[in-house]
Amino acid sequence: MTVDRRWEPLPDPDDVGEDHELRTAIRAEIERDGPISFARFMDRALYEPGHGYYRRPAPGPGRAGDFLTAPEAHPIFGAALGRLVEQAWAAMGEPAGFTIDEPGAGTGALAVGLLGGLRRLESPLAKVVRYHPVEVEPARTVALRDRLEAAGVGDALAAAPGPVGAVVANEVLDALPVHRVVGRAGGLRELLVTATDDGGFAWVEADATTGELAARLDAEAVTLADGQVAEISLAIGPWLRDATRHLERGLVVLVDYAKEPADLYLPGRASGTLRAFARHAVGADPLRHVGRQDLTATVDLAAVRDAARQARLDAVAETTQAELLAGVGTTALTDAWLRAPAVTLQDALDLRSALMRLMDPRGMGGFRVLAFGRGLPDGVELPALRRVRPER
């Protein structure tokens, strides 16, 4: 996700307030059981039914919300992913039954871009594809299905995921709960969340709540420096297993901001990558604005690859968002977009500036695209994922 700075002056993130009921409930849990892991705090802050940031009826991502994701920036992103899925469909022999499942579909922007893009590009997949968007909050699933209907692609909606097809997820892994740890000479410790006398929350250092945290860092040959803070997600494995459970044959595409462990846990990165987003500003304190700000951490690429292996997925390819767009062919996408009869000069300018943002390697263009498969033809190569040769 990226902070959208086109609207000035920026609203004050403190205006978002907090969910008092949720704060009280989390404090009650701490008073009863003692300090909780940040993963537990994050899980409740984001996903508590009726109160969590992603369980409120109003959408978070989007122009009217707190940050902008790639599919919200422009439908061309969904169209590019559609091309990639189309190539997998072709490699699979163009099966007549083909369902795209999208966990964490947010407001439906990716679904609209992808399905609309297949139609604009006159893809034969458009005639057979079914789409199954999923959100944690049932009310949001209803709203996003309405959005697909309004966009004229509702006829593709499926009631359930299918055994043959694809799973696509944009910026979902970074929204899964993370533990917060700190390196110490005597071994790994964990930063837990405790309740303070003034009614808020604070960090408290304690023994790790689970041996899985040290095991993960050991497996990645990472040793944190003394005092170095870092985040570890133990939720990626269970999430990926669940998200791909139905898939017998097809492609899995995960897009997110992610780093190799050697970079993610670099000793210079002393305070980790945990960030809080509210109203297009990166908030300073993840323990404030409970239920009203998004919480996110950069994804560990090695953890995703390991989760994929455990979920019986085969590695297909890895690339970046910029390279994916280049691999699909921005000229073909742009031509298809600008061919539409009612297109205006402003549409053309918006598309051009969106492509610059989506492909900027220092921003969203640097997001990682990880493709896995299950039951795909051996050695399958998808042209959209061909790495772009570096400049000489």
Ligand SMILES: C[S@@+](CC[C@H](N)C(=O)[O-])C[C@H]1O[C@@H](n2cnc3c(N)ncnc32)[C@H](O)[C@@H]1O
């Ligand atoms: C940062 S938002 C991204 C939304 C959308 N994919 C986009 O790119 O605009 C993360 C989304 O993942 C959803 N999410 C998190 N865990 C999920 C799960 N287990 N199943 C389905 N959705 C989930 C959240 O509710 C949230 O809408």
